[in-house]
Amino acid sequence: xxxxxxVGDIHGQRAELDRVLDLxxxxxxxxxxxxGDYVDRGPDSQGVIQRLxxxxxxxxxxxxxxxxHDRLMDWFLEVPPRHDPHLLIGFHWMHAxxxxxxxxxxxxxDVPDHIRMKDLSARALDAVPQAHLDFLxxxxxxxxxxxxxxxxxxxxxxxxxxAQDEEDLVWIRQPFHVFTEPHPKxxxxxxxxxxxxxxxxxxxxxxxxxGYDRPLTCAVFEEGQVFELTDSxxxxxxxxx
Numbered sequence: 001x002x003x004x005x006x007v008g009d010i011h012g013q014r015a016e017l018d019r020v021l022d023l024x025x026x027x028x029x030x031x032x033x034x035x036g037d038y039v040d041r042g043p044d045s046q047g048v049i050q051r052l053x054x055x056x057x058x059x060x061x062x063x064x065x066x067x068x069h070d071r072l073m074d075w076f077l078e079v080p081p082r083h084d085p086h087l088l089i090g091f092h093w094m095h096a097x098x099x100x101x102x103x104x105x106x107x108x109x110d111v112p113d114h115i116r117m118k119d120l121s122a123r124a125l126d127a128v129p130q131a132h133l134d135f136l137x138x139x140x141x142x143x144x145x146x147x148x149x150x151x152x153x154x155x156x157x158x159x160x161x162x163a164q165d166e167e168d169l170v171w172i173r174q175p176f177h178v179f180t181e182p183h184p185k186x187x188x189x190x191x192x193x194x195x196x197x198x199x200x201x202x203x204x205x206x207x208x209x210x211g212y213d214r215p216l217t218c219a220v221f222e223e224g225q226v227f228e229l230t231d232s233x234x235x236x237x238x239x240x241x
Contacts, residue, residue: 003222005032005229006150006204008197009067009190011211012042012102017051020218023229027220032060033143035190036067036152036170040099041211045073046106049132066139067152067191068170073103074136077128081121086171094120099211141169144185148221153191154203161185176203186226188219197228201239 005024010017024032038052039045052064068084072093075082083092093100094111101111104120107127111120142164143150149161154176156168161184168176173192183202190207197217198205204226210216218229219237227234 001223003028003030003220004145004148005030006188006206006219006221007032007034008206008208008217009035009037009193009210010042010048010216011037011040011069011099012045012048012106013210013213013216014042014044014047014051016210016216017048020216020229021055023218023231027229027234030061031063033063033150033188034065035150035188035206036065036139037069037190037207037211038064038067039073039103040069041102042099043102044106045103046132049135053131053135063143063150064135064139065143065150065152066136066141066170069099070136070139071170072098072100074133076100076121077125077133077136079121079125081117086167092117141166147185147224148188149183149185150188152189154189155183155187157181157183188221197237199226199237199239204237 007020038048055062072084075084076093091098104111104124109124109127141151151169153170154172155164156172157175157179187203189203189205192205193207193209194205196208197219204219206217206219208214208217220227220229220234226237228237
């Protein structure tokens with residue numbers, strides 16, 4: 001079976017995306033699964049989405065999954081804009097810790113003081129291409145093989161893989177992280193930044209903080225083995241603990 005590559009949260013880092021795609025090509029290439037969170041925080045969310053759209057249109061064997069930040073952008077661009085109730089009180093897509101303002105800036109939309117949400121959403125709708133909206137709204141939540149299950153945030157332990165809730169797939173953290181028993185398949189996810197790509201035995205976390213200006217990460221899955229793909233090539237990922 002050919003290798004499968006998985007790419008962690010990109011968060012508007014177009015240059016890092018290009019770097020990792022070059023690493024994949026140098027390694028021989030194959031199917032690539034992007035784990036979501038293409039937008040927010042970084043300087044070029046528009047460029048990231050366009051690169052993914054172009055690659056899929058060119059016939060690349062890519063699967064682009066939905067992250068919570070991608071859903072936040074999608075919902076903000078609905079009419080009227082929709083707020084994600086999972087967010088903590090006081091948080092919204094334009095909150096400094098979320099990064100929506102940086103995403104809009106990549107489309108040439110400023111966020112002035114004292115603007116209503118519906119008015120900012122209307123400005124954004126005028127600036128964001130329909131193809132980008134279609135991309136966001138068409139993102140699947142999961143991808144799986146016989147042994148691997150890819151999603152953005154994780155799964156609800158104990159629930160069948162084919163019955164997972166969207167809220168968990170894009171938002172879950174603690175209940176998933178503390179569960180140490182085997183899952184039906186190895187879960188490959190991002191969403192929660194860690195210091196480096198980590199294999200926990202029952203899951204692999206590929207979010208190493210590209211949204212906070214750290215390098216974007218990629219893993220390779222082939223013949224039951226897991227590797228981190230680095231500038232120096234493949235490095236085996238050994239489960240911790």
